[in-house]
Amino acid sequence: MVTSDLLLGALLGCCAVVVVGGVAVALTVQVRAKRTALQAQEIAEKAARDAVQDKATAVEQAQAARSQAHANWQWYEAGQAEGARLVERLQAVADIEARGYTGVDVPGLLHPYFAGTPLDKHHQAAEDLLREAVEITRAGVGSAARAGVRGVTDEAQMFLTRLQLKIDEELREFPQASVYHQSLVDIDHLATQALHSVQRLRLLAGSWPGIQRADCTFREIIESARGRIGPYNRVEYTYLPEVGETWVEGRVVEPITVALAELMANATSYSDDLVSVYVQQMQAGCRIVVEDTGLGMNPFQLAEAERLLSQRTALDAAALKDERKLGFALIGRLAHDYGFRVDVSAPSTSGGVKAVCLIPLALICQGPREQARPEPAGEGRPEP
Numbered sequence: 054m055v056t057s058d059l060l061l062g063a064l065l066g067c068c069a070v071v072v073v074g075g076v077a078v079a080l081t082v083q084v085r086a087k088r089t090a091l092q093a094q095e096i097a098e099k100a101a102r103d104a105v106q107d108k109a110t111a112v113e114q115a116q117a118a119r120s121q122a123h124a125n126w127q128w129y130e131a132g133q134a135e136g137a138r139l140v141e142r143l144q145a146v147a148d149i150e151a152r153g154y155t156g157v158d159v160p161g162l163l164h165p166y167f168a169g170t171p172l173d174k175h176h177q178a179a180e181d182l183l184r185e186a187v188e189i190t191r192a193g194v195g196s197a198a199r200a201g202v203r204g205v206t207d208e209a210q211m212f213l214t215r216l217q218l219k220i221d222e223e224l225r226e227f228p229q230a231s232v233y234h235q236s237l238v239d240i241d242h243l244a245t246q247a248l249h250s251v252q253r254l255r256l257l258a259g260s261w262p263g264i265q266r267a268d269c270t271f272r273e274i275i276e277s278a279r280g281r282i283g284p285y286n287r288v289e290y291t292y293l294p295e296v297g298e299t300w301v302e303g304r305v306v307e308p309i310t311v312a313l314a315e316l317m318a319n320a321t322s323y324s325d326d327l328v329s330v331y332v333q334q335m336q337a338g339c340r341i342v343v344e345d346t347g348l349g350m351n352p353f354q355l356a357e358a359e360r361l362l363s364q365r366t367a368l369d370a371a372a373l374k375d376e377r378k379l380g381f382a383l384i385g386r387l388a389h390d391y392g393f394r395v396d397v398s399a400p401s402t403s404g405g406v407k408a409v410c411l412i413p414l415a416l417i418c419q420g421p422r423e424q425a426r427p428e429p430a431g432e433g434r435p436e437p
């Protein structure tokens with residue numbers, strides 16, 4: 054029995070140890086499993102938090118990308134608009150510089166925030182290049198055109214001069230009372246007008262008058278200028294021997310004559326009455342006055358006339374619109390080149406235009422020692 058009891062006790066003890074060991078192992082496994090589950094949960098939660106943060110970052114990045122794309126698109130549209138604006142700006146520059154339009158404004162940038170940027174500088178450079186190209190082209194074409202005008206007018210003036218010489222020969226052969234003589238006088242007057250028209254073109258084209266005359270008196274200069282216009286019989290010259298027989302240096306006789314012819318033509322064009330011409334002696338020289346009774350000039354016309362008279366204008370032969378309106382430009386060029394002056398700003402008692410041609414003492418000479426004073430010119434044939 055003892056043996057059986059001992060054996061039973063041993064078996065129960067072994068079972069108890071086994072049970073306790075199993076429980077311990079189970080508890081250990083359970084703890085480890087719980088710890089692993091907690092770690093997995095923490096990892097999952099962290100992964101979830103990271104995913105949420107990544108999603109927020111992705112959303113922010115997407116929003117930033119959309120904002121940048123929108124901004125880039127706005128810049129693109131602004132650049133496109135400025136490109137179209139550049140075309141308008143170049144069109145305005147072409148209208149001003151090439152076509153000669155007045156009152157045209159060159160538009161600026163559409164978007165002020167481009168001011169001072171490379172885009173603004175490039176657009177301004179494009180405008181400057183266009184202006185330079187127009188200027189260079191006009192200078193080249195104008196130079197070639199002026200050369201062509203000079204060549205044609207030189208030849209035309211030569212033939213017209215020969216025609217006048219031939220008319221003079223015929224006039225000497227026929228008596229003044231004959232009808233043929235008077236017809237020759239009329240033809241000579243037309244030839245003189247044609248010669249003056251050709252001469253004014255060649256002068257504006259940069260040539261010289263084409264005629265070198267000897268020393269002449271003021272009387273001869275005025276009569277010669279009178280003979281170069283159509284209604285010469287409406288020019289009334291008040292002859293005073295003390296100034297009418299004053300001599301002018303031959304070098305400037307033809308330029309002064311051409312300028313006076315322009316003033317007389319202008320006066321007779323704007324007045325139907327007689328045009329008064331007289332010479333006055335001054336301390337600084339002499340002045341020839343051409344005065345009409347027309348409507349005069351308004352302030353804008355007067356300012357333009359003074360501008361043309363005060364500068365040496367070169368004919369833009371490539372853009373010539375109406376050569377008949379170039380009188381003041383021609384006078385200004387002659388006055389600048391030969392040292393006399395023309396002014397139209399003096400008030401006229403008749404309400405018209407009072408043009409004054411000032412001849413300085415340096416252009417007045419003694420003339421021949423013995424010179425008979427002729428009688429005042431009559432109403433016959435005007436001197437060419």
